[in-house]
Amino acid sequence: MKEEELLNDGKRFHGHLGPYLALGLKAGLLAKEHLKATPFKMKANLTLKLEKPVSCFIDGVQVASxxxxxxxxxxxxxxxxxxxxxxxxxxxxxxxxxxETLAWINSLHVTKENEEEISRQVMQKPYGELFEY
Ligand SMILES: [Zn+2]
Known part of the structure; x- marks a missing residue:
């Protein structure tokens, strides 16, 4: 399954899993599916809080897109x-x-013990539930 593979790649690249990393993976995946472009023909411009854990999103986008x-x-x-x-x-x-997605993540108590499970939950959500696009 594509999502599971991406989680593994994300973990290898980033060092751990987390909801923002997973959101970045989903965003990159959505872009790739939508634009059908190779990474050499695509550009990503991100706007976000440049502070961990939110910035983990950037690594997710890099891995997936x-x-x-x-x-x-x-x-x-x-x-x-x-x-x-x-x-x-x-x-x-x-x-x-x-x-709503950011509020949901904010409401979670992400720990080393549950971060993988939470990341998996993010990966399983449909794009439309996570993003406006
Ligand atoms: Zn991280």
């Missing part, structure tokens, strides 16, 4: 909420993490 610091096709700037603009030559996709 293939837009990476090394390819210089991802940027992240400070802002409120979490939003992303993915663009290719042929089109673009703007998405924003829903306020």
């Amino acid at each position: 293939g837009c990476t610091m090394g390819k210089r096709n991802i940027t992240a700037v400070e802002g409120t909420g979490i939003s992303a603009l993915f663009s290719t030559e042929g089109g673009s996709l703007r998405m924003r993490v829903k306020d």
